[in-house]
Amino acid sequence: MSEKLWGGRFTQVAAEWVDEFGASINFDQAMAAEDIEGSLAHVKMLKKQAIIPAEDADTIMQGLTALAQELAENKLTFTVANEDIHMNIEALLTAKIGPVAGKLHTARSRNDQVATDFHLWLKHRLPLVLAAIDDLQGTLLTLGKKHVKTIMPGYTHLQHAQPISYAHYLLAYFEMLQRDYDRFEFNQRHTDMLPLGAAALAGTTFPIDREDVAATLGFTEIYHNSLDAVSDRDFAVEFLSNAAMLMMHISRLAEEVILWTSYEFNYLSLSDDFATGSSIMPQKKNADFAELSRGKTGQVYGALMSLLTTMKALPLAYNKDMQEDKAQVFAVTDTILAVLKIFTQMLAEATVNTEKMHKSVLNDFSNATELADYLAKKGLPFRQAHAVVGELVLAGIRNKQALQAMSLAQLQAHCPLIEQDVYAVLDPEVAVATRTSLGGTAFRNITQELERAEKIKNEHGISAT
Numbered sequence: 001m002s003e004k005l006w007g008g009r010f011t012q013v014a015a016e017w018v019d020e021f022g023a024s025i026n027f028d029q030a031m032a033a034e035d036i037e038g039s040l041a042h043v044k045m046l047k048k049q050a051i052i053p054a055e056d057a058d059t060i061m062q063g064l065t066a067l068a069q070e071l072a073e074n075k076l077t078f079t080v081a082n083e084d085i086h087m088n089i090e091a092l093l094t095a096k097i098g099p100v101a102g103k104l105h106t107a108r109s110r111n112d113q114v115a116t117d118f119h120l121w122l123k124h125r126l127p128l129v130l131a132a133i134d135d136l137q138g139t140l141l142t143l144g145k146k147h148v149k150t151i152m153p154g155y156t157h158l159q160h161a162q163p164i165s166y167a168h169y170l171l172a173y174f175e176m177l178q179r180d181y182d183r184f185e186f187n188q189r190h191t192d193m194l195p196l197g198a199a200a201l202a203g204t205t206f207p208i209d210r211e212d213v214a215a216t217l218g219f220t221e222i223y224h225n226s227l228d229a230v231s232d233r234d235f236a237v238e239f240l241s242n243a244a245m246l247m248m249h250i251s252r253l254a255e256e257v258i259l260w261t262s263y264e265f266n267y268l269s270l271s272d273d274f275a276t277g278s279s280i281m282p283q284k285k286n287a288d289f290a291e292l293s294r295g296k297t298g299q300v301y302g303a304l305m306s307l308l309t310t311m312k313a314l315p316l317a318y319n320k321d322m323q324e325d326k327a328q329v330f331a332v333t334d335t336i337l338a339v340l341k342i343f344t345q346m347l348a349e350a351t352v353n354t355e356k357m358h359k360s361v362l363n364d365f366s367n368a369t370e371l372a373d374y375l376a377k378k379g380l381p382f383r384q385a386h387a388v389v390g391e392l393v394l395a396g397i398r399n400k401q402a403l404q405a406m407s408l409a410q411l412q413a414h415c416p417l418i419e420q421d422v423y424a425v426l427d428p429e430v431a432v433a434t435r436t437s438l439g440g441t442a443f444r445n446i447t448q449e450l451e452r453a454e455k456i457k458n459e460h461g462i463s464a465t
Helices: 016-022 025-048 054-072 085-097 099-105 110-146 166-191 210-217 226-231 234-260 288-311 320-349 354-359 368-377 382-399 408-414 422-426 428-433 443-459
Strands: 151-156 159-165
Touching: 025 054, 025 085, 025 099, 025 110, 025 210, 025 320, 054 085, 054 099, 085 099, 085 110, 110 166, 110 226, 110 234, 110 320, 110 443, 151 166, 151 354, 151 428, 159 166, 159 428, 166 234, 166 443, 234 288, 234 320, 288 320, 368 382, 368 422, 382 408, 422 428, 428 443
Parallel strands: none
Antiparallel strands: 151 159
8 A cells, every 4th residue: 555645445555756746745835725725724623623523633733834934944855755745744744743743634635725725825925925016116106206207208210309397207107117017906806716625626524614714715706606716726826926016017128228328328327236347347327136037027927827738728626737827826836926026126226317407308300290299389280390300300300400500580480470489388397398288297296196096006005124
């Protein structure tokens, strides 16, 4: 007979390399604390329901509490022979208190046990993700308040488009991160569900109290279908999908940090903490941490596609394929927490070259739309105004002359509607200040949006650390 805890009907012992292929302890040991937490709640319920004798339950609880302490002190050793974290904990408990440890598994299966551990693990860490997003939003707000009047080029197609406030640019990422925050916050709803009590797939004949276990573990909802309880990994897919969206936003920001710190742009300079040098070129200062973050986006996308593909054709209920669900979630959690921390501090310490930003909008024709709008307000149809300004831009390019540097006579030669007041309109600061439509880059808008963003952040209810 096999020595496995499930080995009663087996007569042969698998080769060591086969055990290694089937084992998950190398990664699911990350859920050791959650496994003990879930087991303690389960055995308390077994005692309360008189499913096992009170003295046996007390002995099991004492053993589990001792294991939790040893885990905290990094004194537990796990083995591949015991396959996963659940069997390892049970084996350690048996070694500590004897055969009575076997009563712990009454009215449960590894199927609902692992699902519970996984829910608990993510339930404990989603608040950390939300706090990390909130921290980065806080940095963006702090910078935004300093740079309301800092003018920079706004881009489309990576070409100068219109002058904007740097604070307006920063708030765009605040908004993206707020959508990320909302998604992860909603993810908590589907994570905060208790599978324990579903047993293998059909429930149990024992008079368990699932509501009691849910209350002990802090779950607000319980799965109402035992098949769904042990086979659902939507909460994990949802987490990876949210993480992929978050990393897409971070990757866009990373790309711009990399561009903005280049010699050609020189809008930002990173602190030495978040840049590296070259082994051969002494002058180099590379935005390696932004590049690494951009690169890690691929890992997160891959994790999402991996779990989606794993789950796409699994029949109900539990299948061993689902053992592959956790490693990606564990790794992605570490990745997004690290990346958010990096960007929070990297942006806080970066130097903003406000003078270079402002110079970039002086001779780039990014005020061309202001002139077209000016003519439209004078009564010229916008399409005609667009054509007139296009001709002026072409003349300016040929003569190496900005629109605001042209004489009134030059401007009027293309359109007599242009008057002396046009020069105020062409000033980049005026161009920014007058874009007062809701959501626009006008300074007064930004001040209001900073207040709104501050209110949103306060509603997160996350205290500063």
